[in-house]
Amino acid sequence: MPELPEITALAAFLTDHAVGQPVAAVSIASLNVLTTYDPAPAALIGRTLDAAGRHGKFLDLTFGDLHLVLHLARAGWLRWTDNPSPKAPKMGGPIALRVTFPTGGFDITEAGTKKSVTAAVVHDPQQVPGVARLGPDALSLDRAALATLLAGKTGRIKNVITDQTVLAGIGNAYSDEILHTARLSPFATAGRLDHDELDRLAAALTSVLTDAVGRSVGGEAARLKGEKRSGLRVHARTGLPCPVCGDTVAEVSFADRSFQYCPTCQTGGKKLADRRMSRLLR
Template identity: 65%
Template sequence: MPELPEVEALSVFLRDHAVGSVVGRIDVAALSALQTADPPITALQGRDITGSRRFGKFLTVDSGDLTMVTHLSRGGWLRWVDEPSPTPPKLGRGPLALRIHLFAPDATTPAIDLTEAGTRKRLAVWVVHDPRDVPGVARLGPDALDITVDDLAALLHGNTSRLKTVLVDQRVLAGIGNAYSDEILHTAQLSPFATAGRLTDDESAALHAAIRSVLTDAVARSVGQGAARLKAEKRSGLRVHARTGLPCPVCGDTVRQVEYTDRSFQYCPTCQTGGRILADRKLSRLLK
C-alpha cells in the first residue's frame, strides 16, 4: 500500500509532469472506483491541471475549483503513460481503473493511469470542490511529518490501544501505514504491543524522532524517482517489514512476524521486545 513517502513522491511527480496540461478524454474502466457523481468525472475534461497535493495517504489532482481525490488503497497505483492506447479500455477488464488523457504543453499526449491489482477493488476516486468534502480526508488526524513531540505525547496520553494500532489509525496520525509503522517502531526500539498511553517521556521522544527520521529518509529516497520505480525504492529501504525470517540488520536476531487474517507485521525481538516473542493469533490457532 502506498504510504506517506510514496504518495508525497507521486504528488511531486504530478506537479513536475502534469501541471499545465489540459485534461482530455477520461476513460473509466472500473465503475466501483467512482465515489461521487456530482460533479461528474467528466467535469474535469477541458480543464488545466493546476497542482497536486497530499492529504495523509490521499492524493489530489487539482484543476481550478475542482479537485480529483484518490486513495490508492492496498493494491492501487498511479502510472504515467507516455503513449497511451487511443482505444477506450473495456469496462471491468484488467487492472486499469481510470485513465486520464492529457494534452501536455510540449504537444505530447501522455496519460495518467490509476490501476489496482487483485480482486478486492478498494481504489477510490472523488471529484469535489474541496478535498475535505471527502469523508476520509475530513477525519484525518495531524500529518505525521508536521506533528511536534509535545503534540505526539498529547495524542498518546490516555490511549489504551496498542502502539502499532495507534500508528496506523489515520484519525490519530495521518500518513503512516503497515510498512512504515514497522520501521518506525524498530527504529524507536519499541514493541508493537506496547500500550500507547503508557510510554515514558523518553519513549515518546524516541518515537517522535523515529517518525521524523524514517519518513523524511523515505521521502528523500522517493522524490525524484519515476512513478514506476517507487515500489522498488520502498522495498529497498525496509529493515524489518516484509523480512520475516531474515536477520535484523541492527542486531542479527531473526525478524519475527505476527499474522492476522488479512495482514501481518514484523519486528525484531532483541531490538524491540527484550527478546520476547509476541503472540501470533493465527499461529496459535494452528497449533491447537
C-alpha cells in the same frame, strides 16, 4: 499500500509531468472506483492541472475549483505513460481510471479481486469522508504534539499510529520501520510510553518518513515500489537478520495482513503471540 512517502513522490512526479496541462480525456473503467457523481468526471476535461498534493494517503489533484481525490488503498497504483492509448480501458480489468493530457497520462490500477481504490471529483477535498476524518499529518508533529496526541490512548502503539483518524499518512510498512527504529514493541500501550520512549518514537517517526520521502521524490513513478522495499529494515523481511542486531526478524500474522519486528531490538528478546488476540508468549 502506498503511504505518505510514496503519495508525496507521486504528487511530485505529477507536478513535474502534468501540472500546467489541460485534461484531454477521463475514462472510468471500474464500477466501484467512483464515489461521487456530481460533478461528473467529464467536468475535468479541458481543465488545467494546477497542483498535485496529498492529504495523508490521499492524492489530491487540483483543476481550478475542482479536485480529483484518489485513494490507492492496499493494491492500487498510479502508472504514467508518455504515450497513452487512444482507446478507453476495458471495464473489469486492472485499470480503474485513466486520465490523459496532451503529452502523456496515467492509469490508476488495482491488483487482485478486492476493489478498494476510490476516486472522487469534488469542489473541496473535505467533501471526501476519508479526508474529513483524517488526524494531523504524521510529518506535522513535534515531540510535544505527539505526546499530546497519544495521551490517554489505551490501544497498542502499532494500531494507534496507523489509525488515520489519529495520525494521517502511516500504514503497515512504515509503522513497522518506525517502531523498530524507536526500539518499541508494537504492542506497547500508546498512552503509557515513558519520556525516553516518547523521545525515541518522535525522532524515529520524523527520521523514517523524511528519509523515505527523500529516497522517493524525484524518482520515476514505476520505480517507487522497488525503492520502498529497498529501504525497509524489518517490514516484509520475516526470517532475515535484523540489520541492527542480527536477530531473526519475526512476524505476527492476521487473516489478511501481517507485521514484522525484531525481538531483540523491540521486545526484550520475547516473541509476540502470532494470533489475533496477541500477547507476549509466557
